[in-house]
Amino acid sequence: MRIIISSLFILLFVQCTTDKFSEKDYSSEATLESERELFYDRSVNQTINQSFQMQLTDSTENKFQSAFWAMEFVQYRSDFTDSVINNIWIEIEHRSISFQRAFLELTHTLYQNEFNENVLLFTEKTNDPKLFAMCINYLRNTDLDLMGMTESFKKRVIQSYRHPIIQMLEYELSDSKETIPPLVDLLKFNFGNDKTIVFSFQRKNRDYPGISVIRKPDGKFLRDNGKELFHIPHLARAVTNLPGYITNGNTSQGIFSIHSIGFSKNIFIGPTPNLQMVLPYEGNPELYFHSEVSDTIWKKDFYTNILPDSWKNYFPIYEAYYAGKAGRNEIIAHGTTIDPDFYSGKPYYPFTPSLGCMTTKEIWSTETGKILESDQIKFMNAFHKAGSDKGFLILVEIDNNTEPVNIDEIKPYIIQAEKE
Numbered sequence: 001m002r003i004i005i006s007s008l009f010i011l012l013f014v015q016c017t018t019d020k021f022s023e024k025d026y027s028s029e030a031t032l033e034s035e036r037e038l039f040y041d042r043s044v045n046q047t048i049n050q051s052f053q054m055q056l057t058d059s060t061e062n063k064f065q066s067a068f069w070a071m072e073f074v075q076y077r078s079d080f081t082d083s084v085i086n087n088i089w090i091e092i093e094h095r096s097i098s099f100q101r102a103f104l105e106l107t108h109t110l111y112q113n114e115f116n117e118n119v120l121l122f123t124e125k126t127n128d129p130k131l132f133a134m135c136i137n138y139l140r141n142t143d144l145d146l147m148g149m150t151e152s153f154k155k156r157v158i159q160s161y162r163h164p165i166i167q168m169l170e171y172e173l174s175d176s177k178e179t180i181p182p183l184v185d186l187l188k189f190n191f192g193n194d195k196t197i198v199f200s201f202q203r204k205n206r207d208y209p210g211i212s213v214i215r216k217p218d219g220k221f222l223r224d225n226g227k228e229l230f231h232i233p234h235l236a237r238a239v240t241n242l243p244g245y246i247t248n249g250n251t252s253q254g255i256f257s258i259h260s261i262g263f264s265k266n267i268f269i270g271p272t273p274n275l276q277m278v279l280p281y282e283g284n285p286e287l288y289f290h291s292e293v294s295d296t297i298w299k300k301d302f303y304t305n306i307l308p309d310s311w312k313n314y315f316p317i318y319e320a321y322y323a324g325k326a327g328r329n330e331i332i333a334h335g336t337t338i339d340p341d342f343y344s345g346k347p348y349y350p351f352t353p354s355l356g357c358m359t360t361k362e363i364w365s366t367e368t369g370k371i372l373e374s375d376q377i378k379f380m381n382a383f384h385k386a387g388s389d390k391g392f393l394i395l396v397e398i399d400n401n402t403e404p405v406n407i408d409e410i411k412p413y414i415i416q417a418e419k420e
Helices: 002-017 033-052 061-074 079-094 097-110 116-123 129-138 146-156 164-173 183-188 300-304 315-325 375-386 407-419
Strands: 196-203 210-215 232-234 254-262 274-278 362-364 371-374 391-399
Touching: 033 061, 033 079, 061 097, 079 097, 079 116, 097 116, 097 129, 116 129, 129 146, 129 164, 146 164, 164 315, 183 391, 183 407, 196 375, 210 375, 210 407, 232 375, 254 315, 254 375, 274 375, 300 315, 315 391, 371 375
Parallel strands: 196 391
Antiparallel strands: 196 210, 210 232, 254 274, 254 391, 362 371
């Protein structure tokens, strides 16, 4: 009998401690050295240089847009590409809105402060709120009256007055000194029954990775076997470094609805499991709130009502709401197979930026394609152990320090929240 009981205990222990996902089960051919070299060569010589040798017309705009994206992705510039970019400014106002957006993304990513006059002139030509906001963000380091320019845009484009992007832009330009509410109030708040809550604490300067922790449905924060708080570094920076309310910008500050663990076929995201999330307006309220709100039409009050009282009037936490209202979508938390050497020398290296998602550090063998190190698998195993695949991810910018967020900055608030 003693042997049977011991065997059952061991079996139970193994079942409780075994991870759902294992690094040995994942590999990616895209991470092989030969494949990475081939990808870079094709990006530069075909996608970029061959496209830029074409005449820019309505029918070749898509080729140029692919080249813009490739330049951002591999951080590529040359005398030839610089000359092409210079020439595009001559006719930019006559191109399609999708082309203009892709071009402004590239300008913001690789040509900071080099085209201030061109961007300023374009603000007077465009009637598109998103394009205008991209321009104003590009000009943030100038002495121009950006708030005055925004007021003029609203008078010229009347329908932009209540546009979610313009509302967020105006808040940022107001240079509000609004103090962040108590973190403890957020960490202890009940966001609904049987919900797993991921809190991600980031710097305002997204060049520096943040820290994510997980609160189980019982209100306790997940800890490892050594009883230390589980935490994982997360980069919430887009390659464009545009603000979170603009498409392909940084991960929005605020509340995302978590729905499941998923897998991607995108070779740059890679095969490891990811956290599937939706923004407000990306799905109806019933989907976002996990059936706890039955309305089919979105109201801001729905979002406000799931915040603790001290956070209800804190405007920055609504960025996710306005981003969703403006049309942002498909923001998830995933791993990466991108070659980190593209971003060597950046403050976030060896993390790789995305187009708005949250990314973890994953290091792959360039010889075998197997994982050498995966924070994503650690994160997804921890999320699975929390006990519920439904919940929310709440991203909060805590300050503007120029260093990665450290768990010791957050730990005292978590301990206090668990006591209250």
